[in-house]
Amino acid sequence: MGFSKIEMEFLKRIGIRRASTYVLTPSLAFLAVFFYTPFIIVLLYSIGVVGIDGVVSLTPTFKYFIEALNPLYLRVILNSLYLAALTTISCLAIAYPAAYYIALKASYRLRSLLIVAVILPYWISFLLRTYALMTILSSLNMLFTYQAVIIGMIYDYLPFMILPLYVNLEKLDKSLLEASYTLGANPIKTFFKVTLPLSMQGIVAGCILVFVPATGEFIVPYMLGGVSVTTIGTLTWDLFLKFHNWWRGAALSIIYISIVFTILVIYVRKIGGVEL
Amino acid sequence: MIYKLEYDVELINITKKYGSTPVLSNISLSVRSNEFFSILGPSGSGKTTILRIIAGLTKPDDGIVKIKGVDVTSLPPYRRRVGMVFQHLALFPHLTVFENIAYSLRIMKMPEDDVRRRVKEYLEIVNLPYEVYAGRKINQLSGGQQQRVAIARALIMEPKVLLLDEPLGSLDFKLRQHMMLELKRLQRTVGTTFIYVTHDQEEALIMSDRIAVLNNGRIEQIGSPSEIYGKPKNKFVASFIGEANFITGKLVSDEVFVGSFGYVKIPKVNTALNGRAVLSIRPERIRVGLSLNGLDNIYKGEIEEKIYTGSYVYVKVRVSVDTCLKCLVPVTDIENLGLNEGMNVAVGWNKQDIIGVFED
């Protein structure tokens, strides 16, 4: 090749910069056009700058936001948040002992089997799992009830909670528990003083992974709750795909995202720094 | 006055198996009050298991554990008041230095003022000033400092005995030397019985009042450092502690041993050893000179190798086709006598310099 070391260095530097520019640009461009630009469009629709057939007018208005904030919708928003919170807490209560057992109590061989068993449903889409649950609920005549929706939400989101809890608990240094025992703390006190504080990261991660998507969930309420259960998700579906009311829908989405984002920020701030 | 011996810890016929592999076989030992007792053995000999059984973290398959005369075999660790310093310290990462040390006191529901006073006291004992270190997080401390926090944490609850699991392993050389003296001083100051587990014989010899040598789950010998070093009971102890030459040969009578290089006068042996035996003598007990006299045993040989280690010199002298003796020679002798590789020299020792004649 016959280049001196200095020339190689120089070419290497220029080469890297240029290569990565060539290589990053199409992806960034794609995302810019098909992911980020649409959000701006949503904003434009929500303030009424875009009319039917894409006609652009220059008079922004808040009327769609006001429409979206009517008491009926507000109640739906509150119910969705409540449902998401209920799902999160239930999943936490159910998942924690299971994750604890698999991470700390199960023998090595059993553990690998168990963790695979827990992850597998994770890989099966919500739609399929919800349908599977539907077949059982339908034969039990429990379809289209609020209870069915709760069961469905917990059923679908449980793996999302188990995994982060497990990953966190598995890293726990067992000798910390032993040290606590020799210092006079029985297993219960050890759990609250050592295990629980050290598993906080996993708990926070799990709660976020469940709560955020659960607020916007519409597959479960639709399939298992029918018309008796309305959430932000089902409302969005109706507004966009049934009534084609793009403007109110856009305003509602912006309200929804803002609420979720605010809750997230408050939650993360309160618990401290979190690594997902 | 009758001098009554008190035992803080007694192990009686402790046995432990993992699956079908025996880890400890019939271990019995007694540790006296205020004693610095070491359990010394190679990796895998079971010494950490003994410690865990005393602490209550592992249950023995058979046998009894007594602490201060009370049978604690079925008691869980949080009811034994046994302090333990773990090999990797096991300091709580989510708590500060103060909170780590105060942990056991808070469990006991001690009033906060007393807690603060005690923590201060024990930080002082381990030489970590309260104002500087109390509020720090564990990961802000150096290895040596973390060590001392771990020790203070275990000592503050005034345990019946303190167990230490190879605590000095990860420290660098100078720090280890320093900590060995620190630990000895601590034990004397606080007066608690220490049971110290290590594979490093130097640590055991320097710090201990008594040592138990462990091999493959069995106790080979228990004694003071000078006993273990100077009067090892068998070949394993002789080879594990310090350096030793091992010469295979035969016992001719109970006072004479014969090796390939000649006859050796030995101290009277009263075991019924027939046939092959192994004679053991430490390098520092062999005298090396151009010619020697006045010793029970003198032999001629050739210097094969000179190994310089800084403050002293090992000289390997070949006295027969299959016997090469490692001798420790003061630097002054090397210089005065001009000892060098290839030279013919005389080596010799007295009967009492021999540390033992063992079964092969």
Place this chain on the structure above:
Amino acid sequence: MSIVDKLMRIHTISVLLFLYFPIAIVVLSSFNEYGGFPSFKFTTKWYESLLQNSTVWKAFNNSLSVAILCALVSVILGFLSAYGLLRADTAFKSSIESIFYIPIIIPEITEALSLLLFYNFLSFPLGFFSVLIGHIAFSISFVFVVSKARLAGFDKSLEEASMTLGANQLQTFIKITLPLSAPGIAASTLLAFTLSWDDFIKTVFTTGPGFQTIPLVIWSQSARGGVSPELNALTSLMLIISITLSYLYVRMMRKQH
């Protein structure tokens, strides 16, 4: 084992049974002559009728084409981006990274409706391409994140050795980086394929009249409260495909260079 331990074990097993019971029921029902329980008679007739169902076949073709194209495009773009960013010398590294991370964190429904409005604004025809674009946007991010993690563990000195031996940037990439990253690239392709294959929310919002994928078929037939044996069979097939895909993915990810 203490009582608490025993209780925890029972609890864990119950959780697992809870997770798998419905799935097992669906699969079993799909082989049941009577559709539901308690009576059971083995049959494959529901699967046979599936194979004769033209709607299902059309949807299958659609799902497959979209998934394959999505996988190809996302992997090329996503992997190259991860590689490029890792080797780049710029202060904007973390901001560029976040551009890729955000699509993963945003709730799917928000993404889906934004795209719909976007298409509506441009009067973009809804159908194959509108769906494909949505899938790609999401998959690029996923592939990027996975590739970045794999490449971070990549031994840079191998590339540097190659360059001191006379190979330039491109040659090094083709001869060294690419072959060693092959398992990771294969895994990412599988991931992108699976994401597209299983996708429902984005698809349902961005699809046009007459264009259906399998998830859409399952949805439209079940949303009317319709639990049917044929649907059981279709779902079971999808379940088996999902499980196989994820198994392959895990196998490929386990392969380290």
